[in-house]
Amino acid sequence: MQSAKKSKLLKGATGEWEVVIGMEIHAQVTSKAKLFSGASTAFGGAPNSHVSLVDAAMPGMLPVINEHCVAQAVRTGLGLKAKINRRSVFDRKNYFYPDLPQGYQISQYKSPVVGEGKVTVDMPDGESFEVGIERLHLEQDAGKSLHDQHPAYSYVDLNRAGVALMEIVTKPDIRSAEDAKAFVSKLRSILRYLGTCDGNMEEGSLRADVNVSVRKPGAGLNTRCEIKNVNSIRFIGQAIESEARRQIEILEEGGAIEQETRLFDAAKGETRAMRSKEEAHDYRYFPDPDLLPLEIDEAFVSSIAATLPELPDEKKARFVKELGLSAYDADVLVSERETAEYFEALAKGRDAKAAANFVINELFGRLNKEGTAIAESPVSAAQAGAILDLVADGTISGKIAKDLIDIVWIEGGDPRAIVEKRGLKQVTDTGAIEKVIDEIIAANPDKVEAAKAKPQAVGWFVGQVMKATGGKANPAAVNELLKKKLGQ
């Protein structure tokens, strides 16, 4: 087990503490139908409108495995560089709850479909760490209890009941709240690249149970607490931070940590006890006799492996090695599949660095401001490409390019045609520029003196020329002429 770098340690009254974190991520499998029934998995349907006889656990109903969900789990396993288990078993996890119609959840207990794998997480400071994946298994989601519909009764919506989830369990390899957030972001990115989970945390497609314990650096593992069902990356960070602080406080006061399940209260920013170890359910797991063991053959796995996309790690390495991008830029560009797709479309046949700059410096700011996803960017990769081309061939200046982006952003249209129509072309005619320079020099003799004494003051003249030409003057030509005129 890795130990934390100094910077990741938390300071307490008695010195530094190391936080040990392991996670169980519940990722909803991207699939039109549920894990064991043909009912729809669409989000947002009227209550109980996506419920089959199997989902409602009517008498005599039997589950039949959805092969697509198995393929998605295998695909995810391959993406996590994990072992695919040729034989796995579905078990019943027995407990009573109104939104669990069968009285048991079909899950995989002893024999999961995917075994050990790993995820590499790169941090913005250039550091990276590895998180071991313990296992991935398939299981059914439960329905939803609605407690606010009636004064005396709870209502149950079974639309989610039976939807396929992948539970991805990590080893206790994470050492800080920041790292935990980065890990979940990375895992989410991999799932999205794979197309096996949409990663939509608002709709509950991705939830995390976070196991937290603290210890003195180098000491053995301490008792952990599990924080259930945290549903945003920000909350994951907050939950870990506050839970670690709580545990440190208890230990420093000479207390002991009780193993328990806790809930994160986002409003208060703290965790609170849900149930103790003694109250933990005995789930009476046993193999589901309605289902045969899941046997996967080599051909099934290799057919999925053949369609695996390039994943963020490989893509990043390629961007650095073949396109000459910095590791940081590459990291930013690969973090979302859609961003990478946009960038690659833009960089094709163009200067990759210019394309990267465009996406990171021009596009991201505008998208963030409006809260728009890159896939819905008002400036398409083709339009952006045309703008970059106009800059590259000297038709417009970099400054005009910024204006042009804004015009296309709001009005749309072909950038080249807009440049023509609005006369945005760069002025490279030295005669015309010279004329403007002469006028400015003539009008400002004091500034000329100053510039002769202090070469940096030439910038003022550049500004004036650009202002007078409406930014269309070729900056290189302006600089060249000014140097000559001002005798530098």
Next chain:
Amino acid sequence: MADLTSLTLAEARDGLRAKKFSAREIADAHIAAIERARGLNAFVMETPERAQAMAAASDQRIAKGEAGSLEGLPLAIKDLFCTDGVRTTASSKILGNFVPNYESTVTGNLWRDGAVLLGKTNLDEFAMGSSNETSCFGPVQNPWRRKGSNAPLVPGGSSGGSAAAVAAQLCLGATGTDTGGSIRQPAAFTGTVGIKPTYGRCSRWGVVAFASSLDQAGPFARTVRDAAILLRSMSGHDPKDSTSADQPVPDFEAAVGKSIKGRRIGIPKEYRVDNMPAEVEALWRQGAEWLKAAGAELVEISLPHTKYALPAYYIVAPAEASSNLARYDGVRYGLRVEGGDITDMYEQTRSAGFGAEVKRRVLIGTYVLSAGYYDAYYLQAQKVRTLIKRDFEEVFAKGVDAILTPATPSAAFAVGEKAGADPVEMYLNDIFTVTVNMAGLPGIAVPAGIDGAGLPLGLQLIGRPFDEETLFSVGAVIEQAAGRFPPPERWWER
């Protein structure tokens, strides 16, 4: 016209084809017989209007030359099969007046082939029992009574209503389910033929589950041929049941009457249990003699793990049942008893809805699956199950084609006789039949004689996986040799 209810299913089929009578006439004769036999308590739901409508439709198809293989043949259905629009209860209060809006695959197959639904038959609650005394509708009476006695006898269980209905000529055939002997034991107690086919032969979809890895549907009939005809229709691969076998369904009827010359019949020494009545032992020997006379070769075989089968069964079956019955929670359908909160509602509903035997098995099952006990009970029982399976595999590998055993350790017993304090006494009824479920093999019970008290006794044949044909061939030899004995006197019509 002769009494249409005394025909065999094959005779009725042939008579319908020859237009000697109509489907409607057969249906009416049986509807009337059922009405007269209400004292038996074999049916928990009669569906005369539906029967008449189905029979009328059958007559039309017969007239148009579009008759199916079971066209116009009236059947009774164990009330464990979900029937579209017809109340399905599993003889449990917890299902209340539950009316499915779907049809089990097996019954759907029967209707597809033209069969007619007479009604739903009584059973032990959730098929848990060997006497039909655990039904929330009260016990079924066996049409057979001991000579000179009016004491009501049990028809066996759990498919007691179906067995009694066939024996009393209230239907031409019936469906049952068999988890540990629930078809074969009542067949033996009522002098009828009952077969539990290989696990996976009949779809379990739409059949209220008791123990999923053991449950299997099968037919009751008055002759081996009739059982073969029914089983063919009930069988077949069903993609809705993952444990259903994708195996071709042979023409089982063609196996009836086939020579068994040279076939090897195993006689397992472990089935000679203590306190076995002399009559049962004698019948078993007699059966072996009949088969030998028909040209079969008899071999003594050993199934060494037999003695562990019953205890292992009473771990595996309750374990699965405890989980399968969790869905009867008062939330979505069936009985609900209101409570102070959700836990209270669960407890009140399940306390009121389940009978004592079901509760006992849910508790046993919950216990054997609990943390700390799982390895000692459930896992151990699964290991025993593997050993039992291996016992059979080894015997079949040595060329044995079928195994002959008694069907039950005794003839039918009296209502109340074994419903006392010790449930094990009742469980021992399944001693010859549970091994077959544990191994997933086909088993048939064939009436083979009448004991000194005038009660029928049956013999059981156990076959290789998916070789029900051999069971029908050998079963027909026993049937032939034993001769058809007269049906029970219709005391219930008096």
